Every structure is written in C-alpha cells, then in structure tokens.
Amino acid sequence: MIENLDETHDPARRSFVEAANDADSDFPIQNLPVGVFSNTADSALRVGVAIGNHVLDLKKVSLASERFAEPVRNALQESSLNALFALGRSAIRDTRRIIGDMLDHGSSGNQVRRHAADLLTPMEECTFHVPTKVANYTDFYAGIYHARAAGALLTPEDPLPANYKWIPIGYHGRASSVQVGPGGVRRPLGQRPPAASGAVPSFGPCERLDFELEMGFYLATGNRLGRPIPINEASDEIVGFSLLNDWSARDIQRWEMYPLGPFLSKSFATSVSPWVVITDALAPFRTAALSRPEGDPRPLDYLFDVADQAGGGLDVHLRVLLSTEKMRSTDERAIEILTSNAKYLYWTPAQMVAHHTINGCNLQPGDLIGTGTISGPSSAELSSMLEFTGAGLNPITLANGERRGFLQDGDEITFRGRCSRQGFASIGFGSCVGRIESADLSIARANH
Structure with a gap:
C-alpha cells in the first residue's frame, strides 16, 4: 500500500x-x-x-x-x-x-x-x-543474507549470532573519517593475524581490502538524552537516504574483532554519496519489511509496529561496478560485478532507530546510520568481496583477464542505486565512488 x-x-x-x-x-x-x-x-x-x-x-x-x-x-x-x-x-x-x-x-x-x-x-x-557535519555514525548489521554468508566463513555450522533475530546488531563507527565519494581511500596499515597458531602477528598494509554495499540514512531532530524514540515515531526521524560504502580491512578485522568488534579495520574510511534523497521522495517505492520465515521470532513490542511492517522497507535496486587501473589505461568501461536490493534488510530503518535509542541514547540532527551490508539470496547478490569470492579463495576473473580476490591499489568501486515502479517516475541516488590508493609504506618500514 x-x-x-x-x-x-x-x-x-x-x-x-x-x-x-x-x-x-x-x-x-x-x-x-x-x-x-x-x-x-x-x-x-x-x-x-x-x-x-x-x-x-x-x-x-x-x-x-x-x-x-x-x-x-x-x-x-x-x-x-x-x-x-x-x-x-x-x-x-x-x-x-x-x-x-x-x-x-x-x-x-x-x-x-x-x-x-x-x-x-x-x-x-x-x-x-559530505552532506552533514557528522557528529555520530552508527553502522548496523541488518542484512541477514550478508550475516549468513559472512558468518558461514567462520562458523559454518551456526553462521548467525544467537541474538541476530532478536535485536538489530550495530556498532559505533568513526564519524571523522566519513568522506564523500568520489574520493581516494588509502589502504590502511595494521596488525594482521598470525600465519599459524603460536606465531606472532605481522604488521603492514591490509592485504584483504574490501567494500560493503550499504545504504545510509540521516537523522532529523533527534531525541533528548534518556528519552527513547518509539517505533511508531521512528520513521519521522529519518530525513533521507544515500548510498554508503563501509570499507573493510578483512585481515585486520579478523585479528582485532574479538571481543569488542571492529576497530581499525573500519575506522579508516566510510564513503557516502553526495546526495540525500529525501524520505518523502521515496514514498512510491516503500515496500513491506522482509517477510520472516516461519519459526522466526516476532520482534519484541518496542521493535514492532504494524505500519512499519507494512511499508517500512525500501525497494532500491543497487549496483556495484569495478574499474581497475589497467582497465582505465585502455579506456575500458567499469564493469558491473553484482546487484542487490535494499528490500533484503531483515530490520527496517525505523527499527534501527528505535533500538538505537531504547537505552536513552540521544541522536542528533545530521547523524548518519548505515544499514549494514545488503546482500541478497542469490550468489549474484553477495555484496562484499568477502562473500562472493569466499574470502579470496575463489577470485573473480574480469573480461581483460585480471583476477580479484580482494581489492588492489588503483581499483575503483562505484555504487549506484535506483528506484522504479510502474506508474511513477524513476529516481536515483547518483553514485558513491572510491579509488584505492597505496598504503604509506614509509610508516610500515618504520614499524617493521
């Protein structure tokens, strides 16, 4: 409806x-x-x-x-x-x-x-x-197909965390490193996991640099400290949406994430598209929240609203394109490597806002929230290289013969998003672009 x-x-x-x-x-x-x-x-x-x-x-x-x-x-x-x-x-x-x-x-x-x-x-x-002066940036993990695919690489017998279907999982990212695309993304340095049990970790440039296809949304008036935003009011706090790339250093992440989650593997860069598509412009493209399979729990009352379940999702067709340095040197166009859709989110944006504030946390005007990686149910809709290359074990081969397990220096990633529905004008989000720049090896040598 x-x-x-x-x-x-x-x-x-x-x-x-x-x-x-x-x-x-x-x-x-x-x-x-x-x-x-x-x-x-x-x-x-x-x-x-x-x-x-x-x-x-x-x-x-x-x-x-x-x-x-x-x-x-x-x-x-x-x-x-x-x-x-x-x-x-x-x-x-x-x-x-x-x-x-x-x-x-x-x-x-x-x-x-x-x-x-x-x-x-x-x-x-x-x-x-960057559209707002981002004081706070929070990234969720609301794409269940991504959570399953990524989790299966670590614990195939039980890929989803026990709490996944009960709460929108998220973490607080680094607001100061949010940047607008197009822009350069410098390959981060950090500790990489030991090559074998009992060995010492290595230090140097990230060897498993990845993108994550997400959407971001911006907050309106926010809420006072100690006053949660009810689920039936949460959508009114979402001003508009953009494309968001939560760049990820997978090897650094693997070593640092337990027990407190990602840190340096995420804080080096987050890219957003320049344009914020106002929520009202997206009214024709609302859709029902992702249907939960039989046996999945009903969200707790503070996360459940009938109207949000009926129209709290978004039907946005998402695309990821890759251009390598070699491709650009021969005037080859960027190629599409995957597609997905925002309707695959397990938790709606309103549920993310309601959960974010249920403890009294105060959101502020212009705050940025990322949805988490939006993968779909098919292999063509796995929205990070971690997933669609099996953590680099099954690299993709490009038309010019180049192979990619993870991103190399000079690679440029472009996100695009578009809404279409019979009887309405199609609208888009522009593009979110980032090109990988080489790490500062002088720092790496000084710490070797």
Whole structure:
C-alpha cells in the first residue's frame, strides 16, 4: 500500500531543466535530493538540490524568494544540512514542494527560471562535500543474507549470532573519517593475524581490502538524552537516504574483532554519496519489511509496529561496478560485478532507530546510520568481496583477464542505486565512488 503521495510524485510533471526530463536521469523533478557543493566561481560550501545535470543553489534561491519560512531560509545559509534537518520532516517536506514549484516547466514567472544562469550550476563544475557535519555514525548489521554468508566463513555450522533475530546488531563507527565519494581511500596499515597458531602477528598494509554495499540514512531532530524514540515515531526521524560504502580491512578485522568488534579495520574510511534523497521522495517505492520465515521470532513490542511492517522497507535496486587501473589505461568501461536490493534488510530503518535509542541514547540532527551490508539470496547478490569470492579463495576473473580476490591499489568501486515502479517516475541516488590508493609504506618500514 502506497501512502503519503502528493503532486510532487506526479509522473507527468516536467522541469524546465531539460536534462531532468530524460527517462534515465537520476534527478527528475520528482526527486530533488539535497547536498552540499562548491564550484570554481564560489569556493564557499552551500546547500544545493540536484535537478537533471545541474545543481540549484538554495542559498541564493532562499534569499531571493519570500516563499521560504524564516527558519528554513536561515538554515539554507549554512554550509551543511544539519540546521535544515533539525527543522524536521514537515519543514523539509514543505521546502521540497516549494523547490519543485520553482523548477516546474510552467514556472515562467519565478526567480529560478528568470535567473537560471546565476542559480543553476552544471554538475561537472561542482565539487561535492559530505552532506552533514557528522557528529555520530552508527553502522548496523541488518542484512541477514550478508550475516549468513559472512558468518558461514567462520562458523559454518551456526553462521548467525544467537541474538541476530532478536535485536538489530550495530556498532559505533568513526564519524571523522566519513568522506564523500568520489574520493581516494588509502589502504590502511595494521596488525594482521598470525600465519599459524603460536606465531606472532605481522604488521603492514591490509592485504584483504574490501567494500560493503550499504545504504545510509540521516537523522532529523533527534531525541533528548534518556528519552527513547518509539517505533511508531521512528520513521519521522529519518530525513533521507544515500548510498554508503563501509570499507573493510578483512585481515585486520579478523585479528582485532574479538571481543569488542571492529576497530581499525573500519575506522579508516566510510564513503557516502553526495546526495540525500529525501524520505518523502521515496514514498512510491516503500515496500513491506522482509517477510520472516516461519519459526522466526516476532520482534519484541518496542521493535514492532504494524505500519512499519507494512511499508517500512525500501525497494532500491543497487549496483556495484569495478574499474581497475589497467582497465582505465585502455579506456575500458567499469564493469558491473553484482546487484542487490535494499528490500533484503531483515530490520527496517525505523527499527534501527528505535533500538538505537531504547537505552536513552540521544541522536542528533545530521547523524548518519548505515544499514549494514545488503546482500541478497542469490550468489549474484553477495555484496562484499568477502562473500562472493569466499574470502579470496575463489577470485573473480574480469573480461581483460585480471583476477580479484580482494581489492588492489588503483581499483575503483562505484555504487549506484535506483528506484522504479510502474506508474511513477524513476529516481536515483547518483553514485558513491572510491579509488584505492597505496598504503604509506614509509610508516610500515618504520614499524617493521
């Protein structure tokens, strides 16, 4: 059942920005994701909206129009989205509607069309920045197919933790190393597990560098310390979604993760896409939560809401593409190595928020939450190299003959996401890109 639809979802709507009307555009007028950008003409960071192949400068637009409420206008003068998100879902919904009206093909009399050259910047002239000043980043483990596949490599007889079907498992990541893609990801250094029982660990560059295909979502007003967010209110705290790559150093992780979980194997980098697709834009693409097999427990009451079970999932088709240094040297295009879908999450985003705060933990505007790796039930939908190469034992062979068990220096990983449904305009998330840079070997030699 699709709810909360309005004129902003009308598939017949068109923008005067012609590229937004292309059927394959990620950013039609029905989308209007927000982000932070700068350009060569103005190096100041400011809030923008993606429309077709352009970025609309919301700082300038809000100053030129009386349609924006004063709190929104003030928030749009900031260099991040935190202040805007802090106004909550209702204010952001109204802002999206106003922007859509301004970009509509029938808007011949408004400021945007009259001053398009000043207010719209081609994307290729823009530099994009992390959308919010991320104070807190939490990563969950909500993809059950990933949990099973990864767990089977360690404990094949019992791959899922005993608590997996009872609580959304997560850990607190490092907010300071969240970066926007495209960007370089330096291969981390660290301790690697001993080669044999009783041997000493080695030190050096990670030898099993991996990606994890996830989605991220950003928080709105948050909650006061000691006041949990009820499950039936949790979805109102989710402003929007992006693509997220939780880079992982598998060998370092294997050695360090017991008993407290990942540390250096995750904290070196997390990449997010530049655009935050507003939750309201995703209304046509909501889906039921993943159906639980017979015998699985019903979530405890604080994690169960009928409406969330009926429409708390998202139908987002996800793709991972790989480009190697050798491929780029011969002008070969990146190749798709796997696909998946956000609907495969065992726990919904609202359940993650409710669980995160049940102990009284206070979430803040602009906080980032990762879903965990979103693998699917088939072998073509295993969304990390750890899974689809069997921890490197079964490397994939690329069309040019190169083989990969894990990522090598110069490899570039691109995530893409797109929503499609009969009767609605398709929308996308843009891309999240990261290229592996070699480790700083001078540090490795100094510690050898």
